Amino acid sequence: MIALSLAEIAEVVGGQTHDIPDPSVQVTGPVVRDSREVEPGSLFVAFAGERVDGHDFAHAVVEAGAVAVLGTRPVGVPAVVVDDVQAALGALARHVVRRLGATLVGLTGSAGKTSTKDLIAQVLRRKAPTVFTPGSLNNEIGLPLTALSATDETRFLVLEMGARGIGHIRYLTELTPPKIGLVLNVGSAHIGEFGGREQIAQAKGELVEALPEDGAAILNADDPYVRAMASRTKAKVILFGESDEADVSAENVRLTDSGQPSFRLHTPSGASDVTMRLYGEHHVSNALAAAAVAHELGMSADEIARALSEAGSLSRWRMEVTERPDGVTIVNDAYNANPESMRAALRALVAIGKGRRTWAVLGKMAELGDEALAEHDAVGRLAVRLNVSKLVAVGGREAAWLQLGAYNEGSWGEESVHVSDAQAAVDLLRSELRPGDVVLVKASRSVGLEKVADALLETGAEGEVAAR
Numbered sequence: 309m310i311a312l313s314l315a316e317i318a319e320v321v322g323g324q325t326h327d328i329p330d331p332s333v334q335v336t337g338p339v340v341r342d343s344r345e346v347e348p349g350s351l352f353v354a355f356a357g358e359r360v361d362g363h364d365f366a367h368a369v370v371e372a373g374a375v376a377v378l379g380t381r382p383v384g385v386p387a388v389v390v391d392d393v394q395a396a397l398g399a400l401a402r403h404v405v406r407r408l409g410a411t412l413v414g415l416t417g418s419a420g421k422t423s424t425k426d427l428i429a430q431v432l433r434r435k436a437p438t439v440f441t442p443g444s445l446n447n448e449i450g451l452p453l454t455a456l457s458a459t460d461e462t463r464f465l466v467l468e469m470g471a472r473g474i475g476h477i478r479y480l481t482e483l484t485p486p487k488i489g490l491v492l493n494v495g496s497a498h499i500g501e502f503g504g505r506e507q508i509a510q511a512k513g514e515l516v517e518a519l520p521e522d523g524a525a526i527l528n529a530d531d532p533y534v535r536a537m538a539s540r541t542k543a544k545v546i547l548f549g550e551s552d553e554a555d556v557s558a559e560n561v562r563l564t565d566s567g568q569p570s571f572r573l574h575t576p577s578g579a580s581d582v583t584m585r586l587y588g589e590h591h592v593s594n595a596l597a598a599a600a601v602a603h604e605l606g607m608s609a610d611e612i613a614r615a616l617s618e619a620g621s622l623s624r625w626r627m628e629v630t631e632r633p634d635g636v637t638i639v640n641d642a643y644n645a646n647p648e649s650m651r652a653a654l655r656a657l658v659a660i661g662k663g664r665r666t667w668a669v670l671g672k673m674a675e676l677g678d679e680a681l682a683e684h685d686a687v688g689r690l691a692v693r694l695n696v697s698k699l700v701a702v703g704g705r706e707a708a709w710l711q712l713g714a715y716n717e718g719s720w721g722e723e724s725v726h727v728s729d730a731q732a733a734v735d736l737l738r739s740e741l742r743p744g745d746v747v748l749v750k751a752s753r754s755v756g757l758e759k760v761a762d763a764l765l766e767t768g769a770e771g772e773v774a775a776r
């Protein structure tokens with residue numbers, strides 16, 4: 309964080325200082341909420357959760373070098389005391405980003421935020437020091453903590469913004485007002501909580517409403533809900549996608565034999581070839597979005613294409629492809645699932661598995677509301693249409709719908725099976741997998757299917773030991 313004295317912090321957050329002998333002492337280290345992340349110079353933010361109360365760690369964090377605690381009560385060590393810790397954290401972030409010389413990039417969408425944020429960061433950091441959301445910390449606490457990790461050197465601050473309802477993105481843009489706002493897509497993630505796609509579009513569009521006149525709204529030309537957001541912003545609009553209207557687009561898109569997208573990138577300042585290290589055609593759209601941001605920030609098509617071609621996966625369990633010693637390939641996309649990402653992942657599985665036996669180990673897509681039955685049925689059917697060799701549907705009712713969709717689309721015998729839980733899936737796969745098979749593992753976060761991927765990778769390692 310940029311250096312701030314405790315007196316200034318107390319003033320910014322409207323707090324009382326307690327047990328602070330010298331209010332001119334500065335916070336220079338990171339602002340953290342996890343006591344294990346404290347470093348000398350840190351400010352420790354104490355949240356009182358259901359199970360753990362951050363205030364209980366006050367003495368320990370000061371011993372570990374924290375300058376003070378930001379909390380709701382005096383704790384016997386230097387503290388800034390406020391009524392509402394979340395509001396105080398937000399106020400501090402707003403104060404700090406105003407003082408930073410960095411350009412803020414905010415992005416949202418139903419699917420692909422983290423993947424795209426990681427791409428944007430890997431492109432922009434070639435040009436200048438870039439701070440970006442770690443993992444998927446995109447909410448009212450993760451976002452200000454990320455913003456507070458910027459320093460005087462930071463030129464670009466890239467922030468993932470998540471929403472579970474109307475007003476959430478607006479709140480985040482008030483803390484950290486973006487100059488560039490990117491909306492990826494309006495899908496069906498959290499549709500149950502939102503009430504429908506119109507509401508999701510309303511919520512995501514709050515990002516472009518917050519942009520200044522000299523800013524840029526970067527919109528997916530191929531998604532009608534996102535395209536329509538052009539009328540909700542004062543900022544300049546830059547479109548990306550396959551549509552003829554798009555300012556940033558891809559030509560000759562194909563998947564290499566290993567399932568990695570390759571295309572010619574077109575930007576208003578030129579064209580250049582990209583072959584990605586990431587897997588799955590859905591990353592083309594993410595790459596174009598990242599390219600549009602980088603173009604707006606003055607990078608050339610060649611620079612952008614090179615960075616996109618070298619970008620790796622920074623966040624775990626997103627199309628993580630691992631080759632087992634026995635030649636079985638595990639594609640771990642267990643981080644999350646929604647109908648769009650299920651379809652993209654199945655297509656990637658089929659590309660990676662061309663000429664090989666392919667397995668789709670799938671579980672439920674959460675939060676689909678009234679669309680749940682139809683969407684699970686459709687994914688089951690798509691697996692059959694794409695000619696995936698084996699579908700293993702894992703879990704309760706939704707898994708049954710997946711399997712029934714496949715059955716009704718014409719799978720027969722053991723081409724599609726329904727098992728009750730992750731352990732049953734592991735047992736089945738351990739006995740059935742053969743060298744050369746490719747296995748995709750994917751479901752919503754709550755299903756925890758990464759356990760299946762982990763177990764299968766351990767099996768591979770044991771296999772290697774046994775073979776020696």
Ligand SMILES: Nc1ncnc2c1ncn2[C@@H]1O[C@H](COP(=O)(O)OP(=O)(O)OP(=O)(O)O)[C@@H](O)[C@H]1O
Pocket residue numbers: 417418419420421422423424444446470497590591593594626627641643644645648649650652653
């Ligand atoms: N453009 C895209 N379209 C559809 N699916 C995508 C796209 N990009 C990534 N995905 C898939 O969506 C899932 C989530 O990806 P990612 O973590 O990047 O999204 P997110 O929007 O950050 O999710 P969250 O809301 O959990 O933060 C992954 O399974 C990934 O394979």
Ligand SMILES: [Mg+2]
Pocket residue numbers: 421422423443444445446468
């Ligand atoms: Mg995310």
